[in-house]
Amino acid sequence: xxxxxxxxxxxxxxxxxxxxxxxxxxxxxxxxxxxxxxxxxxxxxxxxxxxxxxxxxxxxxxxxxxxxxxxxxxxxxxxxxxxxxxxxxxxxxxxxxxxxxxxxxxxxxxxxxxxxxxxxxxxxxxxxxxxxxxxxxxxxxxxxxxxxxxxxxxxxxxxxxxxxxxxxxxxxxxxxxxxxxxxxxxxxxxxxxxxxxxxxxxxxxxxxxxxxxxxxxxxxxxxxxxxxxxxxxxxxxxxxxxxxxxxxxxx
Amino acid sequence: xxxxxxxxxxxxxxxxxxxxxxxxxxxxxxxxxxxxxxxxxxxxxxxxxxxxxxxxxxxxxxxxxxxxxxxxxxxxxxxxxxxxxxxxxxxxxxxxxxxxxxxxxxxxxxxxxxxxxxxxxxxxxxxxxxxxxxxxxxxxxxxxxxxxxxxxxxxxxxxxxxxxxxxxxxxxxxxxxxxxxxxxxxxxxxxxxxxxxxxxxxxxxxxxxxxxxxxxxxxxxxxxxxxxxxxxxxxxxxxxxxxxxxxxxxxxxxxxxxxxxxxxxxxxxxxxxxxxxxxxxxxxxxxxxxxxxxxxxxxxxxxxxxxxxxxxxxxxxxxxxxxxxxxxxxxxxxxxxxxxxxxxxxxxxxxxxxxxxxxxxxxxxxxxxxxxxxxxxxxxxxxxxxxxxxxxxxxxxxxxxxxxxxxxxxxxxxxxxxxxxxxxxxxxxxxxxxxxxxxxxxx
Ligand code: SF4
Ligand code: SF4
Numbered sequence: 001x002x003x004x005x006x007x008x009x010x011x012x013x014x015x016x017x018x019x020x021x022x023x024x025x026x027x028x029x030x031x032x033x034x035x036x037x038x039x040x041x042x043x044x045x046x047x048x049x050x051x052x053x054x055x056x057x058x059x060x061x062x063x064x065x066x067x068x069x070x071x072x073x074x075x076x077x078x079x080x081x082x083x084x085x086x087x088x089x090x091x092x093x094x095x096x097x098x099x100x101x102x103x104x105x106x107x108x109x110x111x112x113x114x115x116x117x118x119x120x121x122x123x124x125x126x127x128x129x130x131x132x133x134x135x136x137x138x139x140x141x142x143x144x145x146x147x148x149x150x151x152x153x154x155x156x157x158x159x160x161x162x163x164x165x166x167x168x169x170x171x172x173x174x175x176x177x178x179x180x181x182x183x184x185x186x187x188x189x190x191x192x193x194x195x196x197x198x199x200x201x202x203x204x205x206x207x208x209x210x211x212x213x214x215x216x217x218x219x220x221x222x223x224x225x226x227x228x229x230x231x232x233x234x235x236x237x238x239x240x241x242x243x244x245x246x247x248x249x250x251x
Numbered sequence: 252x253x254x255x256x257x258x259x260x261x262x263x264x265x266x267x268x269x270x271x272x273x274x275x276x277x278x279x280x281x282x283x284x285x286x287x288x289x290x291x292x293x294x295x296x297x298x299x300x301x302x303x304x305x306x307x308x309x310x311x312x313x314x315x316x317x318x319x320x321x322x323x324x325x326x327x328x329x330x331x332x333x334x335x336x337x338x339x340x341x342x343x344x345x346x347x348x349x350x351x352x353x354x355x356x357x358x359x360x361x362x363x364x365x366x367x368x369x370x371x372x373x374x375x376x377x378x379x380x381x382x383x384x385x386x387x388x389x390x391x392x393x394x395x396x397x398x399x400x401x402x403x404x405x406x407x408x409x410x411x412x413x414x415x416x417x418x419x420x421x422x423x424x425x426x427x428x429x430x431x432x433x434x435x436x437x438x439x440x441x442x443x444x445x446x447x448x449x450x451x452x453x454x455x456x457x458x459x460x461x462x463x464x465x466x467x468x469x470x471x472x473x474x475x476x477x478x479x480x481x482x483x484x485x486x487x488x489x490x491x492x493x494x495x496x497x498x499x500x501x502x503x504x505x506x507x508x509x510x511x512x513x514x515x516x517x518x519x520x521x522x523x524x525x526x527x528x529x530x531x532x533x534x535x536x537x538x539x540x541x542x543x544x545x546x547x548x549x550x551x552x553x554x555x556x557x558x559x560x561x562x563x564x565x566x567x568x569x570x571x572x573x574x575x576x577x578x579x580x581x582x583x584x585x586x587x588x589x590x591x592x593x594x595x596x597x598x599x600x601x602x603x604x605x606x607x608x609x610x611x612x613x614x615x616x617x618x619x620x621x622x623x624x625x626x627x628x629x630x631x632x633x634x635x636x637x638x639x640x641x642x643x644x645x646x647x648x649x650x651x652x653x654x655x656x657x658x659x660x661x662x663x664x665x666x667x668x669x670x671x672x673x674x675x676x677x678x679x680x681x682x683x684x685x686x687x688x689x690x691x692x693x694x
Contacts, residue, residue, distance in 0.1 A: 025393040025397040029386070062293045138412055
């Protein structure tokens, strides 16, 4: 029996999430023995046509061409997993959703008429069915390996839905909000990174997006207490997972 | 079979580059009439949405321009904003930044050497395929890359989009004790780096020469990485520098009406940034080991100020730079004394600031205009690939023409050669911040 096939596709993104796969230095060669890498342009010139057993998609949908391409990718994939904040929540480029994209074009390009872009940056799930969404900007290497091995084994990935606060406790990090009054999105941010920021003495800035149980109305007064005014708090939530936190705000 | 007549070669999506791009070559009656590296990475509008953000945010935000060289973005942003606010960062913190940057150099240059570039020389599709016949080499590459990532993880919290960088320095600085295991890992990496040079020195290099001006930061006394003054080495050997604040007066991005690409020029001429430029401009400041590595690799004597102008040999220069970065990281760890404060305070000042650092792929320039509250009024990012695009296309023309003149190269061969010519420059297409153009080509 031939090994399962793995494909990696990229939409609008920084390449960081697919690079995470290449950053699995200890596991890369082992993994490549268990799957056939059928489409992964960043890593190999060899490209095989679908169907693919497992497809990872990085990046958000921001152009008419990508809005079509994402359907083709879905059609060619048995399981489709989105990796990273761009693919699961629109990424930082979703800041355009709350702005005038034509003005953005004029700001950045000499010939905005040549720019073919959508007014929004949407997650893959807004266009096609997605089997699993892995969060993070970028995704965490261990979680990525868990997702891949889970699909190879035919089970659901074991990715907890709780918040960064849980990981802080597990790591034994003193809470930066309680101890230093540092604004922190840890209570509302999805676990996965291992609570890096508080361990380095800064507040979480939400790069993993909203966790399973988000209580923004409870958090905002704490942010105010820690010195943020409304605009600061809004900016804080409107960064790498802007569209996802916005959805929580409107809930 | 003859290949005369008109033909158009098109590679729809380039492999083993960062980001998305395509290649287009037109040949008419044996003459290359058009060579284009087309960038179709979707626009992400960083320069637009940075407006109105707070001045402390660009280091984290601009990191997301590129997952391959986030530290370059973070440190160019810090340099520019600190410049606007007239702050000089504590020298000990500057050293620590250099250490972090060395981690990115080791990781990213090794990624390029082993995973993206070496397969071209060995006739295979990628590193996984390469591992079937040369497993020990690939394993060495992964080990070396891991050492670079270890530096990023310890100092930055994680390898991609480090969280520990801030204006004025770091959120937290490491203890001497924490750096110890890193030093051990880097000592092993020093061997791997040296072996990498020996390995790539044995590759077969096609003949080619670029006549572009070489453009890199210069910081006499050291191999410029995180600081320096823009320096230009022209093909006739003349070297000149100019102040960083004049960057946008000298480097112009032009929109060519019939091309789908913006081309940047330096004083109206084609220029190239990256390893070849740095080696030519700062080679004499390499560490002793790196100089020896360069000599052993057949690059000549850096103390004599040699330049390597063959883009195919850039892999050699990269390997030498990895030897240097490992050496330099060890030097910094060795002399490290934890600074009194993890960062120098940076209070906001209304004004304009400029910052540039040497991303693995070349000079990365940032400029910010701040108001007195510290809000960003305007941002401009000029990444290396944007600058190199003209030189890359010139390479394509030259290399394709030579192959046609020499032996009437087939379409297949030309395509392969051109893809290699692009990968020579490690173009990081994700970093298309504002040079991108999305017209649909109709041929
Ligand atoms: S989610 Fe973040 S790390 Fe991943 S591709 Fe998008 S910008 Fe890059
Ligand atoms: S603590 Fe928050 S911002 Fe920091 S890496 Fe984790 S999820 Fe991202």
